[in-house]
Amino acid sequence: MRIQTDTSRCEGHGLCADVAPEVYDLDEDAVVVLRHDVLPEALRAKAEAGARACPVAVLRVVE
Ligand code: SF4
Structure with a gap:
């Protein structure tokens, strides 16, 4: 299982990281970063x- 994303369209709201900080983070430009290349089932x-x-x-x- 993976997460597909289009970082060019990320607006840096950070709501993903607020809801699931184990999965999503933001880089210094406020663009989403995925914490896992392959997502563990538990997440x-x-x-x-x-x-x-x-x-x-x-x-x-x-x-
Ligand atoms: S930071 Fe997360 S919630 Fe905000 S636009 Fe980017 S992907 Fe979406």
Whole structure:
């Protein structure tokens, strides 16, 4: 399981990292950074909650 993202569209709101700091972080330019290349199953629900929180919908959890 992975997270697909389009960092060029990230607006740096940080809501993903607020909801799921185990999964998402922001770099010094306030662009989303994924903490895991391959997402552990135990973090699926967190990852999906963070993706839903993104106001510009650039995060997607995929198998
Ligand atoms: S919530 Fe969306 S726009 Fe905001 S930092 Fe996360 S990925 Fe970027």
